[in-house]
Amino acid sequence: MRTWRPILAVAALSLSLAACGSTDTPAETAASAGPWQFTNGNGEVVKADKTPTRIIAHAGEAAALMSFGIKPVGIYADEPVKTDPNLKGLDLTGIEILGEEWGKIDVEKAASLRPDLIVADWWPAEKAHSGLEEGVDEKSKKLKELAPIVGASQGKSILDLAEGYENLAKSLGAKVDAPEIAASKKRFEDALAKFKEATAAKPNLTVLAMSPSDDKVYVANPAYAPELLDFQQWGLKVVNPDTPDPGFPYWENLSWENADKYQPDLILWDGRSYTETANAEWGKKQPTWFAIKAAKAGAVVSWPAYWLHTYGHFATELEKLTTAIKAADENIGS
Amino acid sequence: MRSATVRARRALALGPGLAVLCVILALVAFLSVTLGSRDIGLPEVLRALAGLGGGTAIEDTVTLELRVPRTLLGILVGAALGVAGAILQGVTRNPLADTGIMGVNSGAAACVVLAITVLGVRGVSVYIWFAFAGAILATLLVYAIASLGREGATPVKLALAGAAVTAGMGSLTTGIVMTNVDALNELRFWQVGSLAGRYAPILTGVAPFLIAGLIASLACGRALNGLALGEDVARGLGQRVGLTRAAAFALVAVLAGAATAACGPIVFVGLIVPHLARFICGPDYRWILPYAMLLSPIILLLADVVGRVVAAPGELQVGVVLGVLGAPVFVGIVRYGRLSEA
Structure with a gap:
């Protein structure tokens, strides 16, 4: 498991x-x-x-x-x-x-x-x-x-x-206290400020962290994903799935029949499987993937799933997310 | 004379029995379309089936694009596995024979990883053809190896060749996936047999092979009856043993190969159902084959429905459900039933 x-x-x-x-x-x-x-x-x-x-x-x-x-x-x-x-x-x-x-x-x-x-x-x-x-x-x-x-x-x-x-x-x-360490911290602080600003500008935006696979869809449980907890802390509404797998609480498992159980405005896509073309491919492959309105609208962005350890990497990822949040439509999923 | 009347009486009961199984299969298929991990009311399902839903609602998509192909695939794959198992047990005269032992699963897996690493192909719809080819190659290889030597493909040599080819293919697969991450990730799709995530393209891809194989298999009953008496007797009765065996193996290769290509290794159906059928019909393969053909999809679909309902909003793969339910049933058959020799 x-x-x-x-x-x-x-x-x-x-x-x-x-x-x-x-x-x-x-x-x-x-x-x-x-x-x-x-x-x-x-x-x-x-x-x-x-x-x-x-x-x-x-x-x-x-x-x-x-x-x-x-x-x-x-x-x-x-x-x-x-x-x-x-x-x-x-x-x-x-x-x-x-x-x-x-x-x-x-x-x-x-x-x-x-x-x-x-x-x-x-x-x-x-x-x-x-x-x-x-x-x-x-x-x-x-x-x-x-x-x-x-x-x-x-x-x-x-x-x-x-x-x-x-x-x-x-x-x-x-x-x-080496200068390059201070520099990456500073870069992180700047990225964070911009991230907070972007989320504050879109108070109704909801996001869902997902990882589609051939036989089911995985929805991440923020409680066990520190970076998602951070996003929530900083004002981004990451949806908490209501029935995570009790044996492996990192995820809620959805069958493809239930792929549209949640309707977020933006999908955070597991970075380990994210590619530029992934959304279109899954839409073609799985009849219900585009039943998620955000997926249909192409509102997806890579999510740094479970690997971040340093300020420098976090800053880079936050910058990418900020761009996606700015571009997102907070009414897609509603 | 006496055996003739017994047979006649038996046939009298077995004929209607097939009709009853057909009705049960229809009911189970109906359950498989109406029950699932998503809660859809019966009226919505019926409306979707009647084509009145307009085709855009998610209920329609789930019913028509997910559940219907899944159910049809379950029926065909189930029937194919049951019949392939029955033929294998008959032709090898080994009550424990099933398609996995004959190298089908390992051949399919090996061919898929080879296709990924050597040819660089991607996509489930392409893999199934490689899996199919691999399954057929492995089965033919088993048969060819077992055929070496003067006495031809005897049951014992078939079992040994099957084990050897399975081991060989298995190590080939392991060797490749250990050095190639992509191959390993893609192979996960086949590690547990499942009907989930298989849609119309996969169904239409394998259906012709499965249907042709199933029809052809119904003609083998007589020949298998002859083989069941032992080779010498069969030969004495004027049967061409080698030819019969080769034809039976070709059928198994097509049926099990297509089934495995579509759904991955599904256990127990091919092993248990022939025993169930034999329990009901006695040793006559002209009855065993049609009974296996109807009993297997009933069991497979029921297991799939159970897997879909117990774990909602997720699903359990049918391979897992069958493993869990199948093991005790098999123990029961061995312990209490008459595990009749094939």
């Missing part, structure tokens, strides 16, 4: 990209000896005698750490690192790739890196860190035996996540 969070992002098994060409120990923090401690996403305090330096991190978490200058020794991702929205464009030389498919981690290779810390988001809905959820290979879950695991919580806000990783980076000895 859990495979549905990265629904369309399931990826190829680590084809052992064997990035072992470069020299060892890319972890740079010459930080003080310790002792070290960090409050994990689940509220527990994790302690160590020495500040960890050899870190294995999940994709987005690794990108967050790298934005503060901390380079992990290994990364496991849910899809190929070339297409992962967090990792694409980053310089990954010297970092061992331990997995490029959800639920599959090469623990043997991970062990050979002798990690002293594993960094992975905490998912409150599943009460597990990324890479240890239900559905992950039992062999891959042995990752947790290698080192303590910490991560910020995929809780109520992406900002909490971003701050959580800033704090973690700080505790690991990174400088968090």
Whole structure:
């Protein structure tokens, strides 16, 4: 079931990209000896005698750490690192790739890196860190035996996540006041101001976060999608589905017969499957997709589903959304 | 003389029995069009069916474009799987034979991922042809491998060849999807058998094959009866065993291949229904085949309706419902029923 969070992002098994060409120990923090401690996403305090330096991190978490200058020794991702929205464009030389498919981690290779810390988001809905959820290979879950695991919580806000990783980076000895970090925060603040302005101008605009698939339509439940909670917080009316799947509350599952259950003015389309032509294709393929008036009117925009970790990425996504909101008609769905 | 009267008496009851099944199938089909995950009142459904709805309302779209093709597909696919299962059990004289064992599902999957990775094709309407081709190729491959050697395609060799080809195709598929994300994503559509998301183009695509296969299969009863007596007896009765077997396999390939291409691997129907039919009709394949042809779609459609109603506003795939309901039934048959030898 859990495979549905990265629904369309399931990826190829680590084809052992064997990035072992470069020299060892890319972890740079010459930080003080310790002792070290960090409050994990689940509220527990994790302690160590020495500040960890050899870190294995999940994709987005690794990108967050790298934005503060901390380079992990290994990364496991849910899809190929070339297409992962967090990792694409980053310089990954010297970092061992331990997995490029959800639920599959090469623990043997991970062990050979002798990690002293594993960094992975905490998912409150599943009460597990990324890479240890239900559905992950039992062999891959042995990752947790290698080192303590910490991560910020995929809780109520992406900002909490971003701050959580800033704090973690700080505790690991990174400088968090570098000018480029301040710059991306500033860019985020500007984007946010414009976003709020756009939503305030359209008080009746409702949006629905969706992910159509061949045999059903998934409607996202904002309660378990921090970025959607943020949008709601900032004035955008993201519709809360009324009967999320009890076993996997990230989504409400609608059969294609019920595709038009909600009539939003703008559709936030799961970014993992969004393309420019997706709306037209689904309209042709599924007789009821265009029963959603917003879909018929082409009012769709990509939604950064479950992957944001940094101010910089959030700023970029907010800018795209602001444009769509400005262009949207707040009376389509009514 | 005595057996002749028994047979006559049996035929007397079995004929009307088929008529009763036809009525039940019609009722189930009606349920399948009127019940669903979307709540549509009976008057709206009837109006849509009568073409009075104007064709624009969502109720009309759901009834005519979703439920009607789905129901027709369910009837054809169900019938095809039941008949294919019955023929396979007869021709291999293996009461546990079903289309999955003969490499049909794995062949379809392998061919789809090959088409995605090697030819770069996209779109469900294209995949079904590759799935169909793959299913037929796999079945023919099983038959060809089993035919090697002097005594031809014996039941044991068929079972072994089926297992070998299934394993081979399976590893080919796994090998490809592990290195190709797109192939894996697209393959998900086939991993659980389902009638959802299949509309008119898929129905009209596979219907000719299924209908032709079903009609042809009704002519095999006599030959299967001969094979059921054992090869030597069949040969003694003047049957050309090799030819019969080859023809039966070709039919299975077309029926199961088209069904799997359209809906993915649907379990249990092809395995259980022939046993049910045999339970009702006794060992005569001239009756078993038409009974399987009517019983299977009844069961498949009922399971599909259950899956649509229990999980509203979502749906359960029919493959899942059949798996859940089918396992205990099968245990029951094994435990209490007379699991008659094919």
